Amino acid sequence: MKILLKIAWRNIWRNKGRSAALLTAIVIGLWAGVLTVGLMTGLLDQRIDNLIDSEIAHLQVHHPEFREEHRPEMVLPDVTELIEWLDDHESVRSYTARSIVEGMFQSPVKTSGVRIMGVDPDRERKTTTFHENIVSGDYVDVDIRNPVILGLELAEEHNIEIGHRIVLTFEQLDGDLASAAFNVSGFFRSGSTQYDRGNVIVNLTDLQALLSEEPVFHEIAVVLHDIEEAESAVMAINEQFDGLVAQTWDQLSPELGTLVLLGSFMLFIVTMVIMIALAFGILNTMLMALFERIREIGMLISIGMSRIRVFFMIVLEAVMLTISGAVIGMALAWGTILILNREGVDLAIFAGGIEEIGWPTVIYPAITMGEFFSITLVVITMTLLATLYPAYKAFRVNPMEVEKDT
Amino acid sequence: MAVIRTEKICKVYNPDTIPVHALKDVSIQVEKGEFTSLVGPSGSGKTTLLNMLGALDMPSSGKSFIGDVEVTRLSDRERIRFRLHNIGFVFQHYNLIPVFTARENVSFIMMLQGVGQRELLERADELLESVGLGDRKDARPHELSGGQQQRVAVARALASKPRFILADEPTANLDTKAAMNLLDIMEKMNEEQEVTFIFSTHDQRVIKRARRVVTLVDGAVHSDETTAVDSAVKDNQ
Numbered sequence: 001m002k003i004l005l006k007i008a009w010r011n012i013w014r015n016k017g018r019s020a021a022l023l024t025a026i027v028i029g030l031w032a033g034v035l036t037v038g039l040m041t042g043l044l045d046q047r048i049d050n051l052i053d054s055e056i057a058h059l060q061v062h063h064p065e066f067r068e069e070h071r072p073e074m075v076l077p078d079v080t081e082l083i084e085w086l087d088d089h090e091s092v093r094s095y096t097a098r099s100i101v102e103g104m105f106q107s108p109v110k111t112s113g114v115r116i117m118g119v120d121p122d123r124e125r126k127t128t129t130f131h132e133n134i135v136s137g138d139y140v141d142v143d144i145r146n147p148v149i150l151g152l153e154l155a156e157e158h159n160i161e162i163g164h165r166i167v168l169t170f171e172q173l174d175g176d177l178a179s180a181a182f183n184v185s186g187f188f189r190s191g192s193t194q195y196d197r198g199n200v201i202v203n204l205t206d207l208q209a210l211l212s213e214e215p216v217f218h219e220i221a222v223v224l225h226d227i228e229e230a231e232s233a234v235m236a237i238n239e240q241f242d243g244l245v246a247q248t249w250d251q252l253s254p255e256l257g258t259l260v261l262l263g264s265f266m267l268f269i270v271t272m273v274i275m276i277a278l279a280f281g282i283l284n285t286m287l288m289a290l291f292e293r294i295r296e297i298g299m300l301i302s303i304g305m306s307r308i309r310v311f312f313m314i315v316l317e318a319v320m321l322t323i324s325g326a327v328i329g330m331a332l333a334w335g336t337i338l339i340l341n342r343e344g345v346d347l348a349i350f351a352g353g354i355e356e357i358g359w360p361t362v363i364y365p366a367i368t369m370g371e372f373f374s375i376t377l378v379v380i381t382m383t384l385l386a387t388l389y390p391a392y393k394a395f396r397v398n399p400m401e402v403e404k405d406t
Numbered sequence: 407m408a409v410i411r412t413e414k415i416c417k418v419y420n421p422d423t424i425p426v427h428a429l430k431d432v433s434i435q436v437e438k439g440e441f442t443s444l445v446g447p448s449g450s451g452k453t454t455l456l457n458m459l460g461a462l463d464m465p466s467s468g469k470s471f472i473g474d475v476e477v478t479r480l481s482d483r484e485r486i487r488f489r490l491h492n493i494g495f496v497f498q499h500y501n502l503i504p505v506f507t508a509r510e511n512v513s514f515i516m517m518l519q520g521v522g523q524r525e526l527l528e529r530a531d532e533l534l535e536s537v538g539l540g541d542r543k544d545a546r547p548h549e550l551s552g553g554q555q556q557r558v559a560v561a562r563a564l565a566s567k568p569r570f571i572l573a574d575e576p577t578a579n580l581d582t583k584a585a586m587n588l589l590d591i592m593e594k595m596n597e598e599q600e601v602t603f604i605f606s607t608h609d610q611r612v613i614k615r616a617r618r619v620v621t622l623v624d625g626a627v628h629s630d631e632t633t634a635v636d637s638a639v640k641d642n643q
Contacts, residue, residue, distance in 0.1 A: 003517045010505035299501040302462055303515055304490025304566070306483070399462045399486075402501055403453060403574055 004309060008316035015289070019321060022285045026278060026325025026379075027332065033274040034333030034375055037267050038365035039345065044263045045366060048256055050191055053129045056249050057095075057221035058230045061237060064245045066218055067252075072101045073173050075216040077243040085240065086222060091229045096123035097217040099207045103170030105200060107158035114154070115199050116168055118207030127223050130188070130201075137162040137186025140203040147203060148182035151196025152189050160184055168200070173212040180210055275378055279386035286318050286390035297394050298401030311395040318387035319380070326379050330372070340365045407473065408435040409570050409602050410459055415468030415478075417454050417625075428454040429465065430626045436570065439600040441593065443607050443616035451625040452606035453574060459604060460493055460572045461485045473569060490518055494563030496573035496605075500555040502547040508534060508558045509543040515566045526565075533561035537591050553584025560591060564601065573605035577612055589615050 099118035121141035237246035516526035577585035
């Protein structure tokens with residue numbers, strides 16, 4: 001083995017220019033590949049975390065048909081037992097109950113359709129990070145009558161400022177329409193202009209007073225100590241309580257699950273493109289090196305070097321070259337990700353477009369050790385596969401090639 | 407017992423299309439310590455016969471023995487292993503490993519044989535001394551002249567302690583001085599250590615120094631002559 005390593009290593013450097021070019025290709029390819037994976041992972045993680053942390057939480061409980069029909073009368077049945085269960089259950093970190101109705105938003109400028117969400121500001125603060133989205137003014141616990149906060153986009157469309165009064169009209173539980181004036185206490189920016197245009201937040205007590213005589217809830221959002229426990233918690237709730245349905249974050253927001261799948265698929269495609277390009281580079285280099293050395297390989301077999309040793313000599317050359325490039329490329333990529341993870345990548349020039357659909361404009365690339373080692377493993381595997389053909393050609397060399405004139 | 411023996415070996419290329427009979431019923435026997443040259447015009451079958459003797463190629467028919475082993479019965483893998491331990495090769499184009507020094511080139515074959523590190527380095531140094539390259543053992547092939555490279559090749563061929571050495575046109579790429587120097591070394595080893603040499607050649611300088619000359623014409627043995635060494639020839643050259 002030692003002799004094979006020695007001859008393979010020296011063979012790599014007999015054509016320094018060619019080996020250096022391939023090494024550079026491996027380094028750049030890996031660096032770009034890992035960085036792409038890091039950016040994509042960072043982008044997806046941020047998007048998912050943002051949605052989960054600011055509104056969806058780890059699981060939600062609704063009336064079984066509420067999410068499809070959005071009817072005001074589809075309230076949660078008596079929630080006392082469920083609240084007790086949530087208070088007692090160890091895996092639950094916090095929860096918040098909400099009332100939600102579809103309604104009309106009227107300003108002196110125009111009327112827009114919105115989703116009106118009544119929240120308990122104290123519980124909401126403990127459960128979600130939505131309050132961090134407030135960019136000016138106060139949350140709905142400010143000491144004014146019927147406070148409401150709007151998305152910046154909606155406010156701009158209606159030319160509204162803090163302190164202005166707007167009217168919300170919606171259907172009550174008994175089917176009658178209710179209209180009430182609300183005072184704008186603040187503006188929020190969630191990261192999704194679509195969300196900011198279509199949602200207003202009011203105080204739960206204010207909304208409940210208008211909806212029915214008794215306090216009613218349409219949604220309970222729950223945050224657990226560990227997101228991984230969401231599925232078991234959902235199963236437990238669904239088994240124990242009738243007339244309601246609990247769903248995990250990915251069931252509530254299937255587009256997030258699709259996003260994760262799409263992201264993984266995109267990463268697979270990007271990685272494969274880089275790896276295939278790398279594999280052909282290695283194949284080409286090794287074939288060129290082989291054809292230049294066919295007489296030498298004939299000589300090695302003539303004097304008694306076994307064909308299997310010749311095979312491994314060629315494989316080792318490619319593996320050593322690739323590992324050298326991989327170590328440099330991975331170190332560079334790791335360093336780059338560490339720096340960018342601290343500093344962030346500002347996509348300001350695309351911000352208008354991606355912000356529209358709720359994506360963050362500053363991305364913090366991240367890569368897991370698993371992804372990192374998977375890429376390394378893929379590189380080594382692709383190298384081995386790309387080397388098999390040249391190594392097989394070397395394995396089959398006729399020892400009489402040694403006497404052929406060049 | 408003969409070092410090498412062939413029995414009516416034939417080699418036919420393209421047997422299914424346009425057959426070319428490279429060797430026709432060639433039977434020769436080489437004894438230990440012989441200094442034999444295979445001569446003949448181009449296309450006479452010298453290299454083909456050398457390939458058969460070196461177990462590099464298989465005859466279409468006939469048998470070939472090295473010692474008491476019928477090499478024509480061995481598989482490709484067995485023949486490679488057999489060559490490693492029994493046959494030394496010197497090629498026309500030297501064919502040293504360019505990334506190895508002279509010492510590493512000589513010791514390489516011993517590494518393949520599994521000889522211990524210390525022993526193989528000692529033997530490599532001895533062999534390089536014996537071919538007059540004791541002071542160039544760390545030089546790589548491109549730093550050596552053609553004659554020096556061929557001497558390293560002879561040292562490499564001897565390193566495996568083979569039964570015999572096959573040399574294909576060993577002086578073809580050398581000037582007269584380098585060629586004579588190489589022949590002196592080969593002759594000395596033949597005389598002092600009874601190393602058996604079989605070489606193909608066109609070179610009259612080599613033919614005159616051979617003790618046995620086997621002439622091939624059209625793939626068949628035309629003549630097989632044993633000659634006395636003409637010291638005058640050696641001196642004149």
